[in-house]
Amino acid sequence: MRDSKIVDFLTELADRVPAPGGGATAALHAAQGAALLGMVARYTTGEKYAGHAETVVGVIGETDTLRVRALRLAEADAAAFTAVTNAYRLPKGEERSTAIARALAGAAEPPARVVETATRVIELCEVLLPICNRNVVTDVAAAAEAARAALTTARINVEVNLSGIKDERIREELNARVHGVDAAVARADWVTAEVREEINP
Secondary structure, eight states: OTTSOHHHHHHHHHSSSSSSOHHHHHHHHHHHHHHHHHHHHHTSOSGGGGGGHHHHHHHHHHHHHHHHHHHHHHHHHHHHHHHHHHHHTSOSSHHHHHHHHHHHHHHHHHHHHHHHHHHHHHHHHHHHTTTSOGGGHHHHHHHHHHHHHHHHHHHHHHHHHHTTOOOHHHHHHHHHHHTTHHHHHHHHHHHHHHHHHHHOO
16 A cells, blocks of 8 residues: 555545545554654754754654555555454354454454554644744644544444454453544544634735
């Protein structure tokens, strides 16, 4: 996926194939959010921003890591969902039910990790917003909105797998991992609201 042209990925996304789908899209939203914020941080360097250099360098390093992580999660999601479709093709019986439950638990893992990744992108938006180069402040909001889309899309992709997971412990763990999505979304909304207030005095 990382070597695909955008047009090829979108063609595949639109095709009647099980993957890539919403989970991969969620991960790519997170990757774009991280990339946008990394760009803002790179514009927030030089003598004018010397007092914030340590923070900015930290944001650059972390957003680069998050961008790579999110792209890997897009690929992991596509592979995990393929495992689900393969499990459903098995002959009916206990072995099939066990395989489906195991595959669904595996399919819920990448979007759960996307939630964690996107939440961190939003936290970094909050860090960078007050100190960033004001010429690219709207890109902080764009990053927050991309991360917001990642959060809500990833959450629904976790939730759709929960009913088929037999292990109560795994279900509870996954529910706990997406529990904070609404709070993170509210933080993304705050970032965007702050930027809009600044550009629309």
